[in-house]
Amino acid sequence: MTEEAPSADVIFETATDKAFKARATFEYQQVRKWAGHRINFSTARILDFGCGQGVAAASFALRHPEARVIGVDIEPVIVPQLNNLLKAQIDRTIPSNVSYRTISPTPFSSEKFDLIYAWSVFEHIKEDKMVDTFAMLKDHLADNGVLFVCCNPLYFSPHGSHLYKYFKSPWHHLLLTLDELRDGVVSDGFLSSEAREWQQFLQLNRLTAHDIMGRASAAGLKCIRQHLSKTDIAPPPRLARLYENDVLTTTELVATFS
Template sequence: MNGNGWLRLQERLWGLAPWDARRISDEWFRAHFDYAADLVNQWVGGALDIRAARLLNFGCGDGITDLSLVLRHGATAIHGVDIRREYTKLPRIAREQLGMRRLPAALTFETIVPGARLAHRHAGVDGIMSWSTFEHVRRDQLLPILQDLYACLRPDGVFFLQIEPLFHSPYGSHLRRYDEVPWHHLLVPEEVLWNTIEAHQGTINAEEVDFGFADFGVDGYKRFVFKEYQQLNRLTADELVGLVRQAGFVVERQERRSVDMAPPPELLERYSDEVLRNNEIFLLLRKSD
């Protein structure tokens, strides 16, 4: 019996390791354990029974949302994939924030290379989810990856996809930790934007400080997130919807959230008001065959 099989046997005999949400002290953890997991459950749980479903999380990050779906919403099989290994911190994070001695057997994780095909190893899953990941995928990989995820699903399977913030929205640079000027990334040259980030002093909003911050240090993290900004694919919501349909998905439901802010007049000469204010998109997609 492998390690995961032994853990499942333990859980059948004695249940999941005890946990206590009253211990949570980290705001990044709280946001992903509560808000993100609840939204995923609302969208995915309304389309299939996550307690019996085999789920794939594309871009699982640190795995906090996956952990919450198991502990708070009864998910029994989630496999997370990511190009980074932030999920390796989850045992320590769960111990610190919840007092858990071990992770649930329902969770498995895997590191992949960018653009890796998954369907030959993960075919037949009931549902896929992706939280704030697809804005980071290279444009030339978007359609192939979406087609591959389509192939991962069983017939009539569902895919929940969320992006926030979208690139052209006020803080679509993903740099709000350091820069509170709305649409700044669309208004100034890149070197001016970097100078703003580099010069930032003081604290960062606790909800924006992920568990990778300590790996980089203050200056290293600035360089890391700025490189992430430079690599954003700049997708609009309309482009994303067109791509998922091209990949074969049926859009069963979508929601677009927009900010109540007036874009600068000079930007309205280049982009529509809708694109500039559209901050977030939720999509529930279904495999049509």
């Protein structure tokens, strides 16, 4: 590990926005923890699959100036907005060793990567497209490359709807009707953010951790390591009669593949 990482870590610790810090620091630390013993981050070719605003990809690039980082998403990264965010939080701008592309989940090039990571992406991929998506990412792994996947929250877990700011009660999406859920999200003004979050909920897949691992295996990926996180909250009796306890209480899947 080169000397730039500690100083960059100090810079990111000065950020005050919690969401920014989670993507720029916690996400990096977790990927590093899981893949750092197999990948030389300092010179790696890195792909952020489902990069969102582009914060995490920029954080990897800032920490490792000799690495090459690409962030891809189905929605474009708004570069001026990202620059403003980096400037406000850590007094930096987008580094030259990161670039962003807009793609659909199909093969986008013949490039190979030492590390591909997908953070809270696979909950949003359609069930019938997941094997193909895993296979595509496998094709883009370099020899000895690593794919890191974090799925959180899984659909059947207490807050698997992703509608955190609208509902605080656990398993609300399994206990309420669709109309009740919609009424809790969409206001009379029908804000664009509400419409987007409601549509995101409707498009979530209903896959369990076991389902996702099975699809990765079907795509030819070999699991290096996996971990399942559980909640201590007891499922209500009504749901306990309908679903297996492991399905309801498994909140997160983290795994690496080759």
